Amino acid sequence: MFLKMGAFAFGGVYSMLSFFQRELVDRKKWIAQDEFTEGVAIGQMTPGPPIINTGIFMGYRLRKMKGALAATAGQALPGFILVLVLAYVYTEFKHIPMVGKVLKGVGAAVVGLLVSVVYRMGRQVIRGWAPAAFAVAGFVLLHFLKVNAIALIALAGLSGYLFYGRPR
Amino acid sequence: MMLLQLFGVLFLVNLFTIGGGYVMLPLLHEFFVDKFHWLTNQEFLDAVAIGQVTPGPLTIMNAFIGYKVMGLAGAVTATLGSYLPSIIVVTFVTKYYLKFKESRVVGAVFRGIKPAVVGMLAGVAVTLGGASFTDATAVCIGVASFAVMAFTKVDPTIVILGAGAAGALLM
Numbered sequence: 001m002f003l004k005m006g007a008f009a010f011g012g013v014y015s016m017l018s019f020f021q022r023e024l025v026d027r028k029k030w031i032a033q034d035e036f037t038e039g040v041a042i043g044q045m046t047p048g049p050p051i052i053n054t055g056i057f058m059g060y061r062l063r064k065m066k067g068a069l070a071a072t073a074g075q076a077l078p079g080f081i082l083v084l085v086l087a088y089v090y091t092e093f094k095h096i097p098m099v100g101k102v103l104k105g106v107g108a109a110v111v112g113l114l115v116s117v118v119y120r121m122g123r124q125v126i127r128g129w130a131p132a133a134f135a136v137a138g139f140v141l142l143h144f145l146k147v148n149a150i151a152l153i154a155l156a157g158l159s160g161y162l163f164y165g166r167p168r
Numbered sequence: 169m170m171l172l173q174l175f176g177v178l179f180l181v182n183l184f185t186i187g188g189g190y191v192m193l194p195l196l197h198e199f200f201v202d203k204f205h206w207l208t209n210q211e212f213l214d215a216v217a218i219g220q221v222t223p224g225p226l227t228i229m230n231a232f233i234g235y236k237v238m239g240l241a242g243a244v245t246a247t248l249g250s251y252l253p254s255i256i257v258v259t260f261v262t263k264y265y266l267k268f269k270e271s272r273v274v275g276a277v278f279r280g281i282k283p284a285v286v287g288m289l290a291g292v293a294v295t296l297g298g299a300s301f302t303d304a305t306a307v308c309i310g311v312a313s314f315a316v317m318a319f320t321k322v323d324p325t326i327v328i329l330g331a332g333a334a335g336a337l338l339m
Contacts, residue, residue, distance in 0.1 A: 048254030049225030079224035087235035105335015107213035112313030131283035138287025160280015
């Protein structure tokens, strides 16, 4: 079941969500609609990939710990196998000049992709001067001052708490 | 020893990256490229590309990094380290969900983390751009990829495959 899901995830995270919805909520009726929504929310606020976490949530609801483990394995396995194949091909063939050219093109595209992620996330998250200041601080501290990234996330969380979390 | 280090780093990184995917990149880059020197900037970009074209979340790129550094054992270790935090935290949170949802503290903490991560990711993009944009062709591919990803709904996999073809023909 969850294996089928992993292969389906080729289409990206959103196709996966609609797949959960159709398979588990509409067809099998294992999970109620509001529980599904709850699962999506939990997936987004827990560490790790949201869709995996939503799957773990559903697995846990259905079969407790066994379900959670099955959900993780099923979701991770298809990608894992494919990555192994690609990693093997990569290490064997990366020194062929042609492959090097392909990888250079791909690398440049990934940089563009990252900038587009910054752009999209930025538009969604940075509203007003306070989030903008957090973003600039994150950039400067990481890029120029080489502050430890985990420490930075902890610091940002703490500042968020002090700035937004106090009772008014 | 290296396996243990790999596991520990990925466990820690995944524990700290809520939202998954791109959020973990600044942390992975710091450990694997800057601190341990296990990967070059170009290899890091290759890992992101492979994570992107395979099914499932970007996190699977960690299996590639593991393989690259320590073979099959590395790949397995990396995958376990990446998913274990999810299993532990999600099963815990599922039990106490309602309390967690209403917590203003959690909301405030995230309002601080989210924009900071945007800035950190920008920092990594600048570093990697410096390594990757070595000639005009590379810059063109990067700009085209940005434009397509930012303003259209084309799947990243297609962009990456297209860029690979462009690289083969033009570089």
